[in-house]
Amino acid sequence: MDIYLLEAVTNGILLGGVLALLALGLNLIFGVVDVVWIAYAELVMCGMYAEWWLTDSAGWPVPMAAVAAVAVVALLGVLVHLLIIAPILGSAPINQLLATGGLLFFLQSAATLLFGTDFRNLGLRLPVIALGDIFISLSRLIAFFAALLGAAALYLFLSRSFLGTAIRAVAQDREIMGLMGVDQRRIYLLTSAIGGGLAGLAACLLLLQYDVHPFIGLTFGPITFMICVLGGLGNMIGGFVAAFIISQIIAVAGYYVSIEASHVLAFVVFIVLILLRPQGILGK
């Protein structure tokens, strides 16, 4: 097997981990609150800026800044729900999607206003590891395993804890759960906070590999939505699998043709798959 192809495949798997984390957060919110946050990737951007600002301007150590960034985005998630989603919870789903679309414009331009359009990064130089003949950057490895850990923690929380069970129950049937004495408002807030927190975690992992700028959300946003839909909106395991399918398409086609062409292919595959199986690849 071609050594460069192997490297592309490896990088695809590593990218898939972070994309899976992003898709998990979005899927959780969709599954429970039944809303698509079209500005989800912009929340990731906020997390990246938070971590960058805390290390670069406030002089915090990177791990501390990362934890703070996760908290900041979790709080943002709560605010998004309280200020934007809660007032229109009863109106057409497309209106909720569009309201968060307004948030997308707001966050992009607010970031431009605060930080300008320069590309920022942490200035970390992590070593590159040689595994046999292929080279893998340590930052990608860290990102991959941290993403898997985050996903596993979410899985354990949802399946083992009382609150997690309540969240899953609301996702299955919101009306009945209201009658059973579950406070939906609290569940929604908690879900939004967790969804935000996952975006914050993804932000910290992405900042290890990419520069942050106000429009970075446009690079990851559409891909994240495709992954969620492909896995079946609200279906977490499906989203997890779809993340690796999409990231492989991007990595391998990027190796053979070009980056843009690989994204075009990923979107075309998405459209074809979704038109064949609108319920997602793992849907019933």
Next chain:
Amino acid sequence: MTARLSKALAALVLLLAPLALRDYFLHIAVQVLLWGFIYTAWSMMGRFGLVSLGHGAFLGIGAYVPALLWNDYDVTPWLGIPASMLLAALLALVVGYPATRMRVVGHYYALVTLALSQVVLLSIVALRDVTGGSLGMTPRAAGHASWYALQFPEKSQFYFLALALWLAGLALWLWLERGMGSKALEAINEDEGAAAAIGIDVMREKLRVTLISAGLTALGGGVYVQYLMYVNPETVSGVGVSLQIVFAAIAGGMYSLLGPTIGALLTLVLAEGLRVAFGTHFIGAANTIYGVLLVLFIIFMPRGIAGLVEGLLARPGRAAAAE
């Protein structure tokens, strides 16, 4: 009587506007008309629950195909624009047919169409040898007003072209509104299964408005490039543009004839006004406020300005009828 008088007055204002307006305001007027046309085209399907987040795809095809044909093969826009409209309609068919068949609606429909606009956007960027990539391209200038090249350097001349296009768009909207198709689509939007059960051809009705909307959007894109004489992929096919189209149509009111145009007027005046107010010192300040306003609009006025006005006008009438 007053209705007819106000219509005549409006026509007079629209016709004489180029005499009174300075170039800058004329520029805004042309943009309002062109975007008003595009938003109207979007709302032809959007108001029936076919909320497309992918009209940037059709806009991009409409913008690039005629410009490329003109630059590389000397094909006049009079052929290039219809060709791009056909191509856009074809693309709408290729995606719309299976989407209707598999009953892809709501969020899924919005996201599939969003993916479609990304395909067109990234294809334009990827084919940078032909299209100029992210840097954009300029149609070859004829250097003077020319019907053959469809280029009118004088803004006042272009104004009338834009006005004619916009009026044609409104006429088409009315024609669709008054046909049986509009009733059928309303029924489909309410309950697709029930609509099919009483004999409505769901596939035909949905595809008809989708194809018309896609073709007209391409037409708007083509004329827009002839006006600006420049195009780049982000400004016609980016996620921002597709969202912008939906926002403006909804903010203006997509259920009314003039709603999308009001949306165009509102968003452009707002964007320009904020830009003038804040200048270039605070890049982003204008858009920050713009974003907040969009959120407020969706939350408090889901039927848009036109819907609000109609509601206010209808109330006294309804009260009188009840007495």
